[in-house]
Amino acid sequence: MTEFDTITKRRYHQAGWHPGLRESATFDRNTIHEIQRAAREGIYDIRGWGAKRRVPHFDDLLFLGASVSRYPLEGYRERCDTDVVLGTRYAKKPLHIDIPITIAGMSFGALSAPAKEALGRGASALGTSTTTGDGGMTPEERQSSKTLVYQLLPSRYGMNPDDLRKADAIEVVVGQGAKPGGGGMLLGQKISDRVADMRDLPKGIDQRSACRHPDWTGPDDLEIKIEELREITDWEKPIFIKIGATRTYFDVALAVKAGADVIVLDGMQGGTAATQDVFIEHVGIPILAAIPQAVESLRELGMHREVQLIVSGGIRNGADAAKALALGADAVSIGVGALIALGDNSPEYEEGYEEIGSSAGYYDDWHEGRDPVGISTQDDELAARFDPELGGRRLANYLRTMTLEAQTLARACGKSHVHNLEPEDLVALTIEAAAMARVPLAGTGWIPGREGAGA
Numbered sequence: 001m002t003e004f005d006t007i008t009k010r011r012y013h014q015a016g017w018h019p020g021l022r023e024s025a026t027f028d029r030n031t032i033h034e035i036q037r038a039a040r041e042g043i044y045d046i047r048g049w050g051a052k053r054r055v056p057h058f059d060d061l062l063f064l065g066a067s068v069s070r071y072p073l074e075g076y077r078e079r080c081d082t083d084v085v086l087g088t089r090y091a092k093k094p095l096h097i098d099i100p101i102t103i104a105g106m107s108f109g110a111l112s113a114p115a116k117e118a119l120g121r122g123a124s125a126l127g128t129s130t131t132t133g134d135g136g137m138t139p140e141e142r143q144s145s146k147t148l149v150y151q152l153l154p155s156r157y158g159m160n161p162d163d164l165r166k167a168d169a170i171e172v173v174v175g176q177g178a179k180p181g182g183g184g185m186l187l188g189q190k191i192s193d194r195v196a197d198m199r200d201l202p203k204g205i206d207q208r209s210a211c212r213h214p215d216w217t218g219p220d221d222l223e224i225k226i227e228e229l230r231e232i233t234d235w236e237k238p239i240f241i242k243i244g245a246t247r248t249y250f251d252v253a254l255a256v257k258a259g260a261d262v263i264v265l266d267g268m269q270g271g272t273a274a275t276q277d278v279f280i281e282h283v284g285i286p287i288l289a290a291i292p293q294a295v296e297s298l299r300e301l302g303m304h305r306e307v308q309l310i311v312s313g314g315i316r317n318g319a320d321a322a323k324a325l326a327l328g329a330d331a332v333s334i335g336v337g338a339l340i341a342l343g344d345n346s347p348e349y350e351e352g353y354e355e356i357g358s359s360a361g362y363y364d365d366w367h368e369g370r371d372p373v374g375i376s377t378q379d380d381e382l383a384a385r386f387d388p389e390l391g392g393r394r395l396a397n398y399l400r401t402m403t404l405e406a407q408t409l410a411r412a413c414g415k416s417h418v419h420n421l422e423p424e425d426l427v428a429l430t431i432e433a434a435a436m437a438r439v440p441l442a443g444t445g446w447i448p449g450r451e452g453a454g455a
């Protein structure tokens with residue numbers, strides 16, 4: 001290579017061009033980096049957040065909106081309601097929430113106590129529910145949450161029968177979308193005295209939660225377990241069953257048979273505090289594909305809208321929420337979106353992220369407990385940086401915005417309640433999304449897999 005060539009090449013590189021250097025689509029830079037990391041460390045990568053690669057999602061759907069054949073509702077004069085009742089099947093005290101967006105279960109341990117408190121504050125400000133997680137209920141969380149769902153997990157970490165009675169509903173966690181078939185992880189650096197005490201486990205030791213419940217192995221046992229929970233709580237509280245989206249049609253039918261009041265369905269893009277990357281990216285199905293399966297199962301049992309369906313996994317805004325409702329869900333639940341609203345990955349903390357080898361917008365090492373924002377940590381000094389009142393206000397604003405967005409779209413489709421949205425309001429941009437969501441490809445009447453559907 002001549003000196004001229006070298007100089008020219010350097011200039012190209014400086015301008016961000018790499019002529020003649022071709023990246024492999026199969027062995028791209030992330031793949032190369034991961035092979036090098038594995039070769040160095042000899043263990044799989046663990047991280048938080050959800051799936052990062054692109055899979056069919058709500059962005060692949062569009063609302064048709066009203067025109068001549070339908071008429072829209074007026075934004076500022078005509079009502080579009082958003083309230084939801086959860087647990088109408090058996091519970092004496094179903095939950096009445098004001099918006100169709102709830103806060104998903106996230107563990108105290110994964111998140112700091114002030115972060116959990118902020119989730120309660122934000123949810124309560126908008127009249128919706130928040131959820132405990134692995135590791136039990138903190139008093140701050142109970143106090144700040146008007147409506148609190150208590151999770152019963154395979155690990156039983158932090159499980160306290162008195163807390164079952166203090167909760168407004170109980171969620172039996174069978175699985176999570178990020179890791180169906182897998183258990184939770186909480187690494188030693190996040191096991192503070194308080195976390196260890198609540199979980200009855202030693203401080204500073206890595207904890208791997210069980211992937212299945214110790215006292216039941218199938219749907220018949222689950223039925224007995226649910227009966228027990230109803231007895232303990234005097235048949236007052238709705239019982240939710242949370243499943244990761246896999247064989248959804250059958251899992252939903254079995255959950256209904258076991259006695260669920262509400263089914264929480266978490267798709268593969270769903271967030272996690274700490275899981276093997278290979279699990280996050282390669283197990284489960286996208287929520288877009290799972291909702292129609294769940295709705296079909298509920299319909300065939302005559303239980304659609306009788307057993308409510310809450311869905312989650314990559315929900316970011318009011319459009320995602322409205323599309324999930326149009327496909328037949330009663331409400332959606334959010335995890336990662338809520339953490340971002342609290343301040344996670346905020347550029348305000350760029351310096352802090354750089355110090356730990358990350359950057360705002362990319363930080364997913366939530367398991368390490370070094371979060372400069374103070375959300376996914378148990379380090380007292382870092383946690384003290386986070387203001388639960390401010391975080392709660394930001395979350396409330398985010399929930400309010402999502403609700404306004406969903407209402408705007410519902411009104412444009414002529415609906416006076418967000419629950420009146422229906423698959424007929426949607427079209428798909430790709431054949432994959434049309435087949436999964438079971439709505440027509442835009443501009444056609446074609447739903448792949450359904451012969452004879454007309455234009």
Ligand SMILES: Cc1cc2nc3c(=O)[nH]c(=O)nc-3n(C[C@H](O)[C@H](O)[C@H](O)COP(=O)(O)O)c2cc1C
Nearest residue numbers: 104105106107133134270271273313314334335336
């Ligand atoms: C930090 C964090 C902690 C979590 N902890 C739990 C947990 O303890 N129990 C559980 O059932 N799910 C847990 N999840 C999963 C959420 O409940 C929910 O299913 C998921 O975050 C929804 O997807 P989204 O984050 O894309 O909104 C956790 C998620 C995150 C991000």
